[in-house]
Amino acid sequence: MLSLGVRQLDEVLGGGVEEGSSVAFVGSIEYDNIILMHQAVIEALKAGKRVLVVDSRQPVKTLLKELKNHGIDYEPFLGESLTILDGYSNLYGQTVQSGKNVLPNPLDLGITTAIIKEELNRGNYDVLVIDDVTAQYTLQSNQKAYIKAIVRLANSVKSIGKTTFVAVCSDVFEKSDLAAILIPFDYIVEVSGGVVEVKRSLQPLRVVEPKFAYIKTREGISPIKEHYQSFEGLKAQLRVGEDGTLWLKDSRIQITGENAERSLIETVYDYLGLEKGKELLYTWGKKQFLGYGEYSRRHTTSVERALEDIFKFTMAGGGGKLELVELSDSVVIIRGTSLFPGGKGYPYPLHPNYAGSFAQFLTEFTGERWEGEETKCEAMGAEHCEFVIRKVE
Missing domain, CATH: 3.30.1380.20 (Trafficking protein particle complex subunit 3)
Known part of the structure; x- marks a missing residue:
């Protein structure tokens, strides 16, 4: 089993997700789903897994900086057990970029998926991560063909026993396209609006309600329940109203002395x-x-x-x-x-x-x-x- 980096989520799933399965992290324009996906990635890296990340959402340097702001530091793993393929530069750059780990033409789906699969096998990676499929979806002249390419890629990676993590922004996809692109995924984890919910799972879920409230912190996505189990978590949620009231998130409180x-x-x-x-x-x-x-x-x-x-x-x-x-x-x-x-x-x-x-x-x-x-x-x-x-x- 692979841990997803959040204890409460792992408990819902009975320990995590099966190795060799495919996991879709679905969210909104908040990008909280992407943060949680990378928490799962860093957990896999710490467990000794080799990871290949495909980044088409932003420059690689910006991705690393964004993740570090949420307590996810890839620097110690780069070049060792982690490789990031740059799918951004040749989508939006002024000139054609070339070099190691740069995808030459990300919009050419046949070439791009072939490069990804070749690198996945050549580097003997355990986990493929796509951050995220939404950016390219918006640029495609034939979105149906793009969805078919993603479905084929996810299924082919699964067929060779590798794990796939993919981030999807549901706000952008047409309803039917969203349903189609999620077809090959064994697990669907929705992360949006302050709630994490498991929508699909290979194994029976361990709880009646497979969801929990969360907060986005400097340490990533944190269940509110666990966040309040530390003094720092409590302190971060305290605020004073202009009318002299004191609030812990949405609850009014008063400090009571021992005497x-x-x-x-x-x-x-x-x-x-x-x-x-x-x-x-x-x-x-x-x-x-x-x-x-x-x-x-x-x-x-x-x-x-x-x-x-x-x-x-x-x-x-x-x-x-x-x-x-x-x-x-x-x-x-x-x-x-x-x-x-x-x-x-x-x-x-x-x-x-x-x-x-x-x-x-x-x-x-x-x-x-x-x-x-x-x-x-x-x-x-x-x-x-x-x-x-x-x-x-």
Whole structure:
């Protein structure tokens, strides 16, 4: 299997794409599909694959600069395991260009595809990359013939066991032409409008909804979920409104001091007592996690991986460190240190809401009822907090 360079996408596909298959990265004029395609290419290069790139979209130097702005650096691989064929210069240059790795007449489809296939075999490359087929489509006097040439090229590369990555801009193609050019591809990955979605796959998909939201960063296309699992990701999404409001992407937030939240919890206990106070805080935690388990279930089949995501969110947001101690069909035990709010010397547990959150999450994720409790609390002098969540028979 070949990784596509994004963990969440690989998980949807069950590990990546089959070697020797053909993959179409479909997008819009944003070119986010092209960025993701090159992330997959750099992943293949790091895995030791030899790659041949055909660039007809822009000068090679501009391509390298564009990709470097998104964390994709081809320089260490050029001349070794990576070759870039220049299909741009003789499409748009003032004079005829010649030399090594320059396509003499890209509009001559017969000669161009023959050169590509010869170079692919001569250099013993594992992956052919076309960036992208849209530029030439707009220049062809006979667009149907061009589509047939691309279909033949993709199928012939597949027939000799090589992998093909192709970028396609769906905004430019006529609807019937787009459908025709995508015929030979085993995988179709659409990357547009902030959403990555797998439209076609050789193997059965591992999740109910094979799509996820993304953001384009200096490190390339990054799932929003993973982006928020780091402090830098959170910081990049914070903005202040002119009316004095603070926003994390589309959600209004307020920075809450540790003393303020601790005071709220203490007030709950002062008014309701130990048992009723714990019940209210536990219910508050369940309310905070409404819908999250259902969302996670649509995007992963692993309870452990989903819990790890929660732990990363908690740490990135300053909530403390969580770790999985035990996971079985009937009981889950989670340990926490430096949880928010902190401090010691309080007679009651300060974090029953965490137990409620975990119980709500597991109930939604598994479709079975779970309940939990905080059995140890740092605030009461324990070395760590401990949450035990049990399935209700």
